[in-house]
Amino acid sequence: MTLKLGIIGTNWITKMLVEAAHESQAYQLTAVYSRRAESGEAFAKDFGEVAVYTDLAAFYESGIEVVYIASPNSLHYEQTLQAIAHDLHVIVEKSAFSNTKEYEAVYSALREHPNVRLFEAARHVHQANFKAIEAKVAEMAHISGATLVYEKYSSRFDDYLAGKEPNVLTREFSAGALTDLGVYPLYAAIKLFGMPKESHYFATPLRNGADGRGIVILRYADFDVTIQFGKGANSYLHSEILGMRDTIVIDSIAELGEVIYKDGAGNDTEISTPAPANPMVPEMQVFAAIINDPVGQDATYRELLTLSQRVNIVLTNLRQDAGIIFPADK
Structure with missing residues (x-):
């Protein structure tokens, strides 16, 4: 099953991920979201017939099945919640969320949408x-x-x-x-x-x-x-x-x-x-396998989600230990 992929962010890492997605033969890029139409169009032209959106709600309702979020870290949380609300699978670039409070809210949203799968793009x-x-x-x-x-x-x-x-x-x-x-x-x-x-x-x-x-x-x-x-x-x-x-x-x-x-x-x-x-090819293959076989791959998915949560906990603790406060912490 080829998954319809949408992407948020038009930088070099997004291009690498789309190329990996296509190389895996498990995805097809169908939609690009960018705040500026010219940036989205410049990105999309390398990948054939791809719709470009500057309205996030319209992007989420475009028929995509998986969204890759590579916006600045502070935007991941709200964009992920919106994607989950639309029952879209989410691949979010690391670091996924600013703190444990955000991760807990995302985890609660996942419980309300049990068919959605969330992945942090830790390729290595x-x-x-x-x-x-x-x-x-x-x-x-x-x-x-x-x-x-x-x-x-x-x-x-x-x-x-x-x-x-x-x-x-x-x-x-x-x-x-x-x-x-x-x-x-x-x-x-x-x-x-x-x-x-x-x-x-x-x-x-x-x-x-x-x-x-x-x-x-x-x-x-x-x-x-x-x-x-x-x-x-x-x-x-x-x-x-x-x-x-x-x-x-x-x-x-x-x-x-x-x-x-x-x-x-x-x-x-x-x-x-x-x-x-x-x-990025191996991670994209793993994510597609989990999405396409959620029951058979459930143990693998739970292991990845737990690992992501643990990394978020330690990242938050480390920042607190160093006295580094993000606006998202307030």
């Missing part, structure tokens, strides 16, 4: 190389700790330095380094190790009160996970998961290009396979 945890990491972690006799790194100079950071206020670096849009980049290693940590007992965030603030980079410490019963991320510098450090003598070395916890298992006795084994050209 669906990739084959992440699953290889999971399998190897399960085999390791002991976990001593981990360091997960994702620090990239943002294309918007020059604008910030020039005195502008890019959406991805402002609290007004529920944004900053933690919710934009830190969410990748945080998702990985919680997927691999579960909920931490404690979480602490040492943030480097920007002049507007948002976080530009930071260090997160997740405390588990027998080990700690350190997460380093930021948008104002480039780091070339690998990520590592430490056993005792053995170690898993990951080139990038978000991109997952190469994963090496070192047994500590001089034997290095590559456990990764070539990454897909479009890293």
